[in-house]
Amino acid sequence: MPLFGHKSYRTLTELVVGCQQGQPRAQRAFYERYQARMLGVCVRYARTVAEAEDIFQEAFVKVFAHIDELVKPESADSWVKAVVVRTAINYYHRVTRPQENLTSYEALSESPSSDDHLRLLAGYDQEAILGLLARLPDAYRLVVNLYLIEGYTHAEIALLTNVPEATARSRFSRARQLLLTLINQHGLQHEFLG
Secondary structure, three states: HHHHHOOOOOOOHHHHHHHOOHHHHHHHHHHHHHHHHHHHHHHHHHOOHHHHHHHHHHHHHHHHHHHHHOHHHHHHHHHHHHHHHHHHHHHHHHHHHHHHHHHHHEEEEEEEEOHHHHOOOOOOOOEEEHHHHOOOOHHHHHHHHHHHHHHOHHHHHHHOOOOOOHHHHHHHHHHHHHHHHHHHHHHOOOOOOO
């Protein structure tokens, strides 16, 4: 046995069980496993890196508080991501939504929707697109993340954000138009958007 009882976790199941048993080393390894990836998810929903770090920290408090409820340890990856996304949505409702100001974007004309929205982001530098997404109003950024990146339907987005489905669709349409405008303003070109 190594000095100080260091234990290696070979599988995700072993790691989750260690966390469920309250093992500090398992908790640290679990946290480190998800830190970079889930912080990246938080950055997409937040206005600033500090805000993203707050969301991430709050999400992991929830993860560790409820890890005993995780029945299938092998599904921890999707469970953690769901907790992080829901925490970001709750953060939006609690902190950002009261400050929401969409009036300057209401005049945007709606563009025809495409069934292939993922192509909207394909072919661009990921950092450039993330920077432009961060410039969207909070309600628009939330819908774009949920729809384009996380794969939620408009009906699911409406339930998660407590708005009518038509509002979720409208926000996505306006966000898409605003994103296209920002892409054009920054000189980014793409054959699909042409």
